[in-house]
Amino acid sequence: MWFGKLMVLGAVLAASLASKKPNIIVIVADDMVVEKPTPIIGVLPALAALHAYINKFMRALGRQHLDRYANYSFELVKCEKNKLKGFNDVGFHGSDEIPTPNIDALAYNGVILNSHYTQALCTPSRSAFLTGKYPIHLGMQHLVILEPEPWGLPLNETLLPQHLKRNGYTTHAIGKWHLGFFRKEYTPTYRGFDSHFGYWQGLQDYYQHTVHATYTSEYGYDMRRNMTVDWSAKGKYSTTLFTEEAVRLIREHNVDDPMFMYLAHLAPHTGNSEDPLQAPDEEIAKFAHIADPERRIYAAMVSMLDKSVGSVITALRDKHMLENSIILFMSDNGAQTVGVHANTGSNYPFRGMKNSPWEGAVRGVSAVWSPLIKKPQRVSNALMHISDWLPTFYSAAGLNKTELPKMDGVDMWQSISEGVDSPRTELLYNIDDVYDYGALRQGNWKYLYGSVSKGKADAWPRPL
Numbered sequence: 446m447w448f449g450k451l452m453v454l455g456a457v458l459a460a461s462l463a464s465k466k467p468n469i470i471v472i473v474a475d476d477m478v479v480e481k482p483t484p485i486i487g488v489l490p491a492l493a494a495l496h497a498y499i500n501k502f503m504r505a506l507g508r509q510h511l512d513r514y515a516n517y518s519f520e521l522v523k524c525e526k527n528k529l530k531g532f533n534d535v536g537f538h539g540s541d542e543i544p545t546p547n548i549d550a551l552a553y554n555g556v557i558l559n560s561h562y563t564q565a566l567c568t569p570s571r572s573a574f575l576t577g578k579y580p581i582h583l584g585m586q587h588l589v590i591l592e593p594e595p596w597g598l599p600l601n602e603t604l605l606p607q608h609l610k611r612n613g614y615t616t617h618a619i620g621k622w623h624l625g626f627f628r629k630e631y632t633p634t635y636r637g638f639d640s641h642f643g644y645w646q647g648l649q650d651y652y653q654h655t656v657h658a659t660y661t662s663e664y665g666y667d668m669r670r671n672m673t674v675d676w677s678a679k680g681k682y683s684t685t686l687f688t689e690e691a692v693r694l695i696r697e698h699n700v701d702d703p704m705f706m707y708l709a710h711l712a713p714h715t716g717n718s719e720d721p722l723q724a725p726d727e728e729i730a731k732f733a734h735i736a737d738p739e740r741r742i743y744a745a746m747v748s749m750l751d752k753s754v755g756s757v758i759t760a761l762r763d764k765h766m767l768e769n770s771i772i773l774f775m776s777d778n779g780a781q782t783v784g785v786h787a788n789t790g791s792n793y794p795f796r797g798m799k800n801s802p803w804e805g806a807v808r809g810v811s812a813v814w815s816p817l818i819k820k821p822q823r824v825s826n827a828l829m830h831i832s833d834w835l836p837t838f839y840s841a842a843g844l845n846k847t848e849l850p851k852m853d854g855v856d857m858w859q860s861i862s863e864g865v866d867s868p869r870t871e872l873l874y875n876i877d878d879v880y881d882y883g884a885l886r887q888g889n890w891k892y893l894y895g896s897v898s899k900g901k902a903d904a905w906p907r908p909l
């Protein structure tokens with residue numbers, strides 16, 4: 446296994462390569478599940494002080510309507526120190542159903558980010574990741590870009606690949622975009638990526654690469670190589686295609702330049718609603734021990750994703766790029782356990798699911814590995830938000846942070862690498878002025894108001 450060799454790389458190589466910008470490889474899982482909580486619901490003793498703080502914070506954001514909400518809902522977010530327990534669909538979170546040896550090896554040999562928060566949905570999460578800003582500051586805070594909708598991530602934002610490209614990086618996007626395509630200027634190769642192979646919409650059939658419009662009967666084929674429709678992809682499994690593209694780009698990479706790769710998988714998001722869970726038959730057959738047939742396919746989807754992680758890391762090792770790489774694996778949001786696009790994924794025992802302000806939606810699977818990490822093989826409970834990666838990568842790569850615009854993300858590199866306390870003390874989950882909900886965390890306290898979909902996403906869905 447590759448991870449045995451990772452340990453040999455370590456600090457010696459890190460020191461010798463300190464002056465060379467590291468490759469940054471980001472592998473995003475779509476709607477993969479999260480971990481555990483210890484939620485305690487009730488009226489908490491610091492209510493008055495907390496309420497005052499929230500109102501102050503919301504006023505600072507130009508929101509003054511909180512007092513309208515009579516039914517407060519509180520959730521205590523309890524971080525358990527350096528302890529792994531109660532996690533679900535990846536092995537490093539304790540899954541005994543779906544082995545994920547490659548993702549686990551990455552996590553165990555790097556830093557498991559146990560308090561890593563995303564947004565609750567695809568479009569907002571990816572917006573925050575690529576800009577370093579909360580979606581409320583981008584106009585991306587409500588829902589996702591549906592198939593025919595003419596909007597996207599504002600063009601006046603400079604994205605992570607643009608920042609890195611300015612610093613000499615070769616930049617590649619693979620897989621899902623979901624940040625707008627109604628004008629070509631919103632598509633990946635106009636937003637800082639040298640290349641893109643994948644789809645512009647939020648999902649696709651794993652084999653046919655079609656997407657079914659949410660509110661009409663229309664279908665469209667959505668697989669692109671840069672600005673060209675790639676018909677040759679038809680009939681081939683998406684996870685395999687994206688993996689092959691990543692491996693090819695690594696093999697062909699000119700190692701004189703650092704690489705930024707944004708590998709945004711479809712898996713384990715559902716395909717279209719008429720055939721939501723799809724995986725190769727031979728992979729499904731490996732999970733005969735799982736009684737539920739849908740969960741069995743989901744396990745195969747996760748397993749294919751895990752193999753992809755292994756293939757990418759092997760390619761990096763073979764190209765001698767691994768010794769100067771930072772590899773981040775994360776999910777963009779929690780699983781949709783039931784309802785539209787349900788993938789059977791389990792957020793339990795976290796409360797809620799995708800598209801809600803609960804921990805099950807936003808406290809995601811995340812781990813980072815790099816020989817540049819000074820104290821690896823750790824679980825970090827440091828509070829972190831997906832918007833933090835932009836300044837964190839900047840810091841890790843030794844780039845000049847003063848060239849970055851004002852943003853919500855904070856530099857977490859020292860916390861990740863050396864285990865020092867998180868510089869982040871608060872986190873805005875979201876303010877959705879259409880659904881009329883919001884949530885904020887200050888220290889170990891969390892405040893929520895309103896509800897998404899009249900409470901349907903507020904339960905604790907149990908694993909199947």
Ligand SMILES: [Ca+2]
Pocket residue numbers: 475476566567714777778
């Ligand atoms: Ca997602």
